[in-house]
Amino acid sequence: METKNIGLRDIEVADTKISDIDGEHGKLIYRGYDILDLTKNSTFEETVYLLLNDKLPTKTELDEFKQRLIDARDMPRQMQSNMRNWKKNADPMVMMQAFVVALSGYYDDKGANDQEINYQSAISLISKTPTIVASWERVRSSKDIVDPDPRLSHAGNFLNMLVGEKPDAETERIFDICLILHADHTFNASTFAAREVASTGAHMYSAVSAAIGALSGPLHGGANYEVMKMLFEIKTADNAADWVKERITNGQKIMGMGHAVYRTYDPRAQVLKELSRKLAKKTGAPWFEITQAVEEATIHEMKKQKGIDIYPNVDLYSASLYYMLKIPPDLNTPIFAISRVAGWTSHVIEEKFAQAAPKTALYRPKAVYVGKYCGPQGCEYQSIDLRK
Template identity: 60%
Template sequence: MDARNIGLRNIEVADTKICSIDGENGKLIYRGYDILDLVKHSTFEETAYLLLFGELPTASQLKDFSRRLTEARGIPEPLIKNLKNRPKRAQPMDVLQSCVSELADYDLNIEDSSKEAHVRRAITLIAKIPAIVAAWNRVRNGQHVVDPLEEGSHAANFLYMLRGVEPSAEEVKVMDICLILHAEHSFNASTFAAREIASTRAHMYACISGAVGALSGELHGGANVQVMKMLLEIADPANVDKWVASRLQSGGRIMGMGHAVYRTTDPRADVLARLSKEISREKNNKWYEITERVERATKKYMLEHKRQAIYPNVDLYSASLYYSMGIPMDLNTPIFAISRIAGWSAHVIEEKFAEAAPKPALYRPKAVYVGKYCGPMGCEYTPLSGRQEQQHTS
């Protein structure tokens, strides 16, 4: 097998109008709009609308979309009861995945397969996922679940439900920018998982549940948690150079450095680095300084040892940013999901309703069999009594 094709790397599997990535030049485009322009001028609500509908909204369209999101924030009481019955040690991403599946139980028109029904489900999921993440964090800490705000932005509502007190305007702006940055990234692992499930004609909740599961892995959405663990292990800026050199000499990876697509700095990383620097300075902590030194030390080591240059990705600075904001480390990946649900939903809808026919075309990749081969007729079956003990490795 061609090594470049392992993991479907460089294999074109579908067309999309949602997102474009220029890995050579570090450009990320949502529906034709540069991510840096959206960060500067837009909001998460407006960006979510853009991803779902393909165009920026008018003032009245944005008002209506925001109203629909606000009205859908509440969590069904039985779902909250189920949260309270879960072991407090349950992982937030596992809790979120099961809750997304459970939301299907409350969709009274689950058999409706129209595009309009899928848009409604997308709005439901965009609105409720932040509430679920916040509710679980409070339940596991023995706190009461906070009712959502009846008005206020998506970012403000999440921080309020998480903490039980209204956040500052500065914190809301930072969170809003983070949500925009993480909202979409073309055919990454979790998005492809959602589209693959959509191709079977499964409903939206099943697609998004699968995407949440894919996002939970440390090589995808879980990477920013690993970054923060790295920063905590380093502990002091003075330890960075020695720690990085030791890790790379032993063949280890520096989490938050390098990307499957970008051959230069991930454009999201530059924005997050600026925000992390501002928050660290405000909180008077060391986390931005350690992170920035990790970036410099890694680049220096790769250059001195004539290895291929690697650059920071979205996870490197988001870890220190969220930690400085007082957000529990294991909520980093759920926050990723709070944002990425906008992109996931857009992709599910595109997979199901794109112009090209027939849709969906069931994904069915081909594998190369490299297992036991006993001849053209296969292996001869040996009865149980005649089999010899063999040592198996797991």
């Protein structure tokens, strides 16, 4: 009997202490802490420490952790040189995936199942993925690569490497909050991919590379790039209502609206909406106004035409926000990844070493075969000259 393909929705596959979602009430929790509380009071570095260590750090612990992240920012010069051999129009996510897994050739991956080595690998990946993305943007733009600046925060350093200009304090904080919001989101497609690969005993770099591959899809991390394409097409807020109405009437999806888990406003979208509003006021850019018009039109038309309540997800306002931060739209998904790598690495460590998910628990889901049977013994093989 054929089974309905539900994409493993509501199928419990493992325990986790890292994050939780209350889709009915729009709550996202990192290690017991509400994401809204963290965005008001924490920093990305502190949030990463929380995800990796299951507790908030003391001042001494945080200072030491931040220094470890700073010390690990540099990527091998040979890798940066190799970037220049790539086509400049190469997909940034393909580039990112390739260079992340290539890092394993420069570091010790023989301790794939050693907890301390995995922790060191997590630090390395969290620190180096921003360097990889920023270096690629400089190379493909025929600009000199900007070296990491140890005086800057994780968020400020990335923006400086990307555009070659130190951000002001407000801009730096806005991007820091964006990184906090994207750091983890339970067993989404990319996190599940990382954990599935980790369950085989593969090393951290392979698991994170697999996660990047999953994130690249337009139904997952690639959605925010599609949102920006939509905003470019709409052009002005006045065009939004008619554009949205036509799409919904034709049965087409509005990118950035609706979520597989949340039944109310995505809490990340709430924060990003206000950050986008703030940055639009600062820059004079029209993108917040257009995005808000899309949100309002979609809510209205979906209720009117289909009787459905729908709300923005994390992608709707992050697209315009990143664009106003001078981030090219095709880097939206890599930006997502430089934050989510904190969650991926935390999940890999949990998958390998937590008692609730022992490393021997290899993921092996069962499929229902719905293909043909020619008889009790299967189909009879015929030589090629007898086939019709």
